[in-house]
Amino acid sequence: MYCRHCGSEVNEKAVVCVKCGVHPLNDSQHCQECGQPTNEKQEICTSCGCRLMRINTTSAGGGADVIYPSNPPKSPGTAAFLSCLITGVGQMYLGQVKKGLAWLLGGIVLSAISAGILSVPIVIASIVDAHKIGQKLANGQPVGQWEFF
Numbered sequence: 001m002y003c004r005h006c007g008s009e010v011n012e013k014a015v016v017c018v019k020c021g022v023h024p025l026n027d028s029q030h031c032q033e034c035g036q037p038t039n040e041k042q043e044i045c046t047s048c049g050c051r052l053m054r055i056n057t058t059s060a061g062g063g064a065d066v067i068y069p070s071n072p073p074k075s076p077g078t079a080a081f082l083s084c085l086i087t088g089v090g091q092m093y094l095g096q097v098k099k100g101l102a103w104l105l106g107g108i109v110l111s112a113i114s115a116g117i118l119s120v121p122i123v124i125a126s127i128v129d130a131h132k133i134g135q136k137l138a139n140g141q142p143v144g145q146w147e148f149f
Contacts, residue, residue, distance in 0.1 A: 002035035004028060004054065009035065025053050025142070051140055065145040067095040069137045076134025083130040087123050090130030094137060099146055103129075 003010050003017035005027035010017050017024050024032065031038050031045035032053055038045060042052055074094055083090030088103030103126050111119040132149045 002030055002032055004030050004032050004038075004052075006030070007035045007037070028052070028054055053140065053142060066142050067137070067145060068142045069140050073138040074134060076131045076138055079134040080127045080131040083126040084123070087126045090126065091133065094130065094133055094143075096133065096143075096145055096147075099148075 001010055001012045001014075001024060002008065003020060003022065003024045005022040005024075006017060006020040007030035008017055008019040010019075010024045014024055016022060028038060028040045028042070030036065031048060031050065033050040034045060034048040036045060036047040038052060044050070045052055079090035079094050081090070082093050083103075086104070087107040088100035091097075091100035091103055093100075103122075107119065107122040107126070110122060111117075129149055133143055133147065136143050
């Protein structure tokens, strides 16, 4: 893996590049797979053809709030099915545990307040969110702990 800021080779588990001190995926100047120069608007590297990844780690967590794709990737369909069974469990399956718990608790509270009327839209939104986040991860894109849809 190469640093997207300076183009130096870095360990895949590195939190920051030892040459420039920036998170390896927190820029758009180089390809993370081959190290060749890229521009800010590119989505695919013209040298090696890989999808260019970029995350913003300017939050206080310094990248700790980012979920990276697993190998093999988790199924978006499984995530959606789990959220269909119990609201928020699909998000937990994908690694967004805090967000999944928020979906679950929010769904319980809003359903109780509305006598169950809001349960259907909450469940549907949770299913769609789990599937879309699962698709992003399956496509190799990192997602934030609290990223929606």
